[in-house]
Amino acid sequence: MDFTIILQAGIASGTVLLFATLGELFSERAGVLNLGVEGMMLIGAMTAFSTTIATGNPWIGVLAAMLFAGLISQIHAFIVITLQADQVVSGLSLTFLGTGISLVLGEGLSKAGTVSLLPNFSIPLLTLIPIIGKIFFTDQSILVYIGYLLVPLSWYYINHTRPGLHLRAIGEYPSAADALGISVFRQRYFYVFVGGMLAGLAGATISLAVSPGWFSELTTGGQGWIAIGLVIFAQWDPIRAAVGAYAFGALRRLILDIQGPVLLLGFANPFYYNPYLGFFLQMLPYLFTVVVLVIGSREAMRKRIGAPAALGNPYVRGERGK
Amino acid sequence: MTESTSIKQKMPIRIRVEPRLNENPAWYPPLVSFGALIVALILGGILITLAGGDALRSYQHIAKASFGDIGVLSDTIVKATPIILAALACSVAFRMKLWNIGAEGQFIMGAWGASAVVLTSVLPVDTSRWVFIPVMMLAGMAMGAAWGFIPGYLKAKFNVNEIISTLMLNYVAVAWVNFWIFGVWTEGGFQMSPKFPDGASLPRLLEFAKIFPAVRGLTTHLGLLIGIVAAVILWLIVFRSRWGYEIRLIGDNPQAAQYAGINITQNTIWVMMLSGALAGLGGMSEISGVVHRLQTAPIAAGYGFTGIIVAWLAKLNPLVIIFVSILFGALILAGREIQPSGVPKMIQGIILVCLIASDFLLRYRIVISREEE
Numbered sequence: 001m002d003f004t005i006i007l008q009a010g011i012a013s014g015t016v017l018l019f020a021t022l023g024e025l026f027s028e029r030a031g032v033l034n035l036g037v038e039g040m041m042l043i044g045a046m047t048a049f050s051t052t053i054a055t056g057n058p059w060i061g062v063l064a065a066m067l068f069a070g071l072i073s074q075i076h077a078f079i080v081i082t083l084q085a086d087q088v089v090s091g092l093s094l095t096f097l098g099t100g101i102s103l104v105l106g107e108g109l110s111k112a113g114t115v116s117l118l119p120n121f122s123i124p125l126l127t128l129i130p131i132i133g134k135i136f137f138t139d140q141s142i143l144v145y146i147g148y149l150l151v152p153l154s155w156y157y158i159n160h161t162r163p164g165l166h167l168r169a170i171g172e173y174p175s176a177a178d179a180l181g182i183s184v185f186r187q188r189y190f191y192v193f194v195g196g197m198l199a200g201l202a203g204a205t206i207s208l209a210v211s212p213g214w215f216s217e218l219t220t221g222g223q224g225w226i227a228i229g230l231v232i233f234a235q236w237d238p239i240r241a242a243v244g245a246y247a248f249g250a251l252r253r254l255i256l257d258i259q260g261p262v263l264l265l266g267f268a269n270p271f272y273y274n275p276y277l278g279f280f281l282q283m284l285p286y287l288f289t290v291v292v293l294v295i296g297s298r299e300a301m302r303k304r305i306g307a308p309a310a311l312g313n314p315y316v317r318g319e320r321g322k
Numbered sequence: 323m324t325e326s327t328s329i330k331q332k333m334p335i336r337i338r339v340e341p342r343l344n345e346n347p348a349w350y351p352p353l354v355s356f357g358a359l360i361v362a363l364i365l366g367g368i369l370i371t372l373a374g375g376d377a378l379r380s381y382q383h384i385a386k387a388s389f390g391d392i393g394v395l396s397d398t399i400v401k402a403t404p405i406i407l408a409a410l411a412c413s414v415a416f417r418m419k420l421w422n423i424g425a426e427g428q429f430i431m432g433a434w435g436a437s438a439v440v441l442t443s444v445l446p447v448d449t450s451r452w453v454f455i456p457v458m459m460l461a462g463m464a465m466g467a468a469w470g471f472i473p474g475y476l477k478a479k480f481n482v483n484e485i486i487s488t489l490m491l492n493y494v495a496v497a498w499v500n501f502w503i504f505g506v507w508t509e510g511g512f513q514m515s516p517k518f519p520d521g522a523s524l525p526r527l528l529e530f531a532k533i534f535p536a537v538r539g540l541t542t543h544l545g546l547l548i549g550i551v552a553a554v555i556l557w558l559i560v561f562r563s564r565w566g567y568e569i570r571l572i573g574d575n576p577q578a579a580q581y582a583g584i585n586i587t588q589n590t591i592w593v594m595m596l597s598g599a600l601a602g603l604g605g606m607s608e609i610s611g612v613v614h615r616l617q618t619a620p621i622a623a624g625y626g627f628t629g630i631i632v633a634w635l636a637k638l639n640p641l642v643i644i645f646v647s648i649l650f651g652a653l654i655l656a657g658r659e660i661q662p663s664g665v666p667k668m669i670q671g672i673i674l675v676c677l678i679a680s681d682f683l684l685r686y687r688i689v690i691s692r693e694e695e
Contacts, residue, residue, distance in 0.1 A: 035485065039671075075675060083682040088421050088485065089634060090678050096627070097671030103664025104373050216664075222493050229486040276505030282497045286490040293482045301481060 014249020039098020044203025432602025466602015
């Protein structure tokens with residue numbers, strides 16, 4: 001087992017979680033919890049794959065995935081921002097809806113064969129860095145590199161730009177933001193849309209790059225929910241989100257690859273000789289999510305930092321805000 | 323006639339949205355829910371048509387294949403039984419605003435617990451039903467409660483978001499059951515355990531065909547009765563007991579509950595365990611009443627998720643849940659033959675979206691009035 005190869009593949013697989021986590025992070029920073037990530041990712045994966053088959057161009061597939069998932073997210077936005085309904089239940093229903101729609105429209109898609117995928121390439125010079133070059137900059141999908149760019153950009157946008165300041169304001173203290181002339185409603189719609197587009201991109205990353213194809217609900221396999229857990233672990237910070245996403249990606253790869261070799265670290269590999277133990281390996285990402293949540297929540301309690309103050313609350317003009 | 327139109331033109335109609343100040347009359351919320359259901363079916367029909375299906379025939383098929391005669395009605399009730407228990411599980415947690423999305427996993431673990439009683443030979447194979455079934459029920463409830471305890475404890479102790487933790491445990495439960503049916507209890511290498519002895523299966527109506535010929539072939543099993551009894555008990559707990567009052571108060575106003583000296587931490591754990599136990603009982607009923615062996619696909623069929631929608635549609639009322647479950651049992655039963663196969667799931671999603679949107683009408687009223695000069 002070559003660990004650099006596992007980590008290299010782990011970065012690619014972590015890119016899926018990265019996009020989904022960043023999308024949810026933007027939405028939550030604006031004060032809107034969206035539990036529909038899993039559904040939007042499925043919509044994205046299905047749309048990207050089917051559009052690419054139809055047009056032969058994966059870029060059109062990616063674009064369509066982002067637009068369709070963004071559009072679906074606006075249902076949630078309408079229900080929780082305009083109709084002020086409970087964000088938890090509405091987000092859940094969005095996952096049901098997205099799953100259902102993607103299953104209906106994706107009927108028969110699993111037998112559709114192969115599509116032209118997004119290009120993989122290496123970055124000259126950077127590949128020469130020992131280990132790191134191999135893991136991060138060799139033969140990765142273009143989406144992985146887009147992910148690298150998105151993390152610092154998101155961080156800078158949220159913490160050091162004027163629109164980023166507005167974003168934080170509508171998530172922390174919407175009535176004050178409103179008093180300053182920021183349109184809380186319009187901005188919240190916008191960031192839910194951004195979250196939906198990124199979830200769609202995450203879905204497209206699966207079906208066009210990481211594990212190409214459409215495998216109905218198994219395409220995402222709960223990664224949308226892991227992303228929501230990662231946002232809490234990341235404490236709403238893009239840099240920490242990236243660390244978490246890549247670590248989870250590596251873990252997923254490790255679980256796939258650990259069952260192959262006969263010898264593991266010089267010992268007989270128990271997962272090779274008893275393949276049923278693999279079911280316990282399958283539990284790991286989900287158990288780790290719970291562990292990560294415990295760590296995130298304890299740290300948040302200790303440092304007295306937490307979710308955006310207005311997260312989960314509808315904004316009603318004229319009501320006393322919290 | 324012409325006069326009235328001209329008046330309207332002079333005085334344009336104005337639509338305003340106002341918060342409702344008075345309590346809604348009792349007939350109003352069910353009417354709104356029913357309206358949302360109709361709207362959802364229309365929207366679903368449009369989507370089915372867009373996807374290239376025939377909406378009207380799909381719906382006709384659902385109605386005929388689930389309520390057409392007593393035989394299919396019985397099958398509908400069989401499908402509804404696990405949904406009743408899963409929805410009861412969700413309703414009690416949601417009542418306290420604990421978002422237990424893990425009824426699915428608790429259901430699966432309940433089925434595993436009940437199966438373990440049979441498959442580990444805790445009881446001899448020829449044990450009487452009178453012993454077997456209560457022990458299996460207890461084991462199912464215990465495993466479900468244990469699976470609910472974990473997120474409950476983490477929520478109470480570390481403030482861990484229960485939505486994510488319960489959901490993650492669903493995946494763990496599936497892997498756990500898979501390990502047992504592949505690796506330990508496999509029957510001849512197939513992905514299922516051996517069949518249970520007769521003593522471990524819930525009595526079905528068809529067994530009484532000798533006394534009442536009318537019930538010949540009907541597969542409705544004792545699980546329905548278990549579900550109804552559980553619903554009545556839960557209704558009594560929620561609306562007629564001190565504990566139920568505490569649960570409702572915490573759900574409506576946690577701060578007031580805190581001031582009133584109610585222990586929220588402890589209630590979180592207890593309610594999650596109660597919720598898990600109900601879902602686990604559902605798993606036991608399904609495994610013992612229908613499947614008769616441990617197998618992943620028929621018990622991890624999404625009953626726990628359907629339970630969420632049913633609980634919400636029934637406005638968390640345990641008694642209403644019974645009827646709504648039968649409706650959804652019909653949808654699932656008929657949905658197996660509908661193409662494309664994702665249709666029932668999509669319709670469930672649309673129903674939930676419409677329901678939540680319709681809540682707006684309960685909190686606000688739309689006033690249509692003539693503009694005053």
